[in-house]
Amino acid sequence: MNTNSHVEIAVGLFLVLGLVAFGWLALRLGEVSWLTGGSTYxxxxxxxxxxxxxxxxxxQIAGVSVGSVAELHLNEDGKAIATFKLNKGIQIPKDSIASVKSQGIIGDKFIRIMPGxxxxxxxxxxxxxxxxxxxDIESLISKFALGGVK
Structure with a gap:
């Protein structure tokens, strides 16, 4: 074998290993549940x-992020249904309360779970x-401004 074929084999192996590593990383970050076992519920x-x-x-629970909102939709009664993806190690007792909160006065909204x-x-x-x-701060301000608060 000449020097060129050794270089071509080395480059080929490098490319194959790179593609395998990229595929593994993509599946791991994409959280393919049948492959990784899933890290959320x-x-x-x-x-x-x-x-x-x-x-x-x-x-959040106690200010610590334990998951995220995956989907929002309306049910047949016209109420909002939020779908959460929570980390597998987090256990939520049956008497817990989920509430919509705001980070500061005008900050982003998040879901806070108060465990029971x-x-x-x-x-x-x-x-x-x-x-x-x-x-709804806007409706409270309008009630106050228009004299609807008693």
């Missing part, structure tokens, strides 16, 4: 008003029963 919550929350908003003390936890696919909807 899904919970749902029903709100009267979820204004300001969008797909990708954080889900129940011994049984929500399982993947269940709906959080107790929720507190978003506070």
């Amino acid at each position: 899904t919970l749902y919550a029903e709100f009267e008003n979820i204004s300001g929350i969008k797909t990708g908003s954080e889900v 003390g129940d011994e049984t936890n929500y399982q993947s696919g269940e709906i959080i029963a107790d929720t507190e909807s978003s506070l």
Whole structure:
């Protein structure tokens, strides 16, 4: 074998190893559940008003991000349903409360879960029963400005 064929073999091996590494990284970051075992689970919550929350908003417990909002839609009763993807190690007791909160006065909105003390936890696919909807500051200001506050 000449020197050119050694270089071509080395370059070929380098490319194959690079493609394998890229494929593994793409599958790992894309969280393909059948390959990685999945690092999240899904919970749902029903709100009267979820204004300001969008797909990708954080889900927090005690100020620590434990997941994100994966989807928002309306149910047949016209209530907002938020789908959460939570980290697998996080357990949410059955008497927990999910509420829409704001980071500061005009900051981004997020979902805060206040864990309860129940011994049984929500399982993947269940709906959080107790929720507190978003506070609509605009309607409060308009009520105050127009004299509707008593």
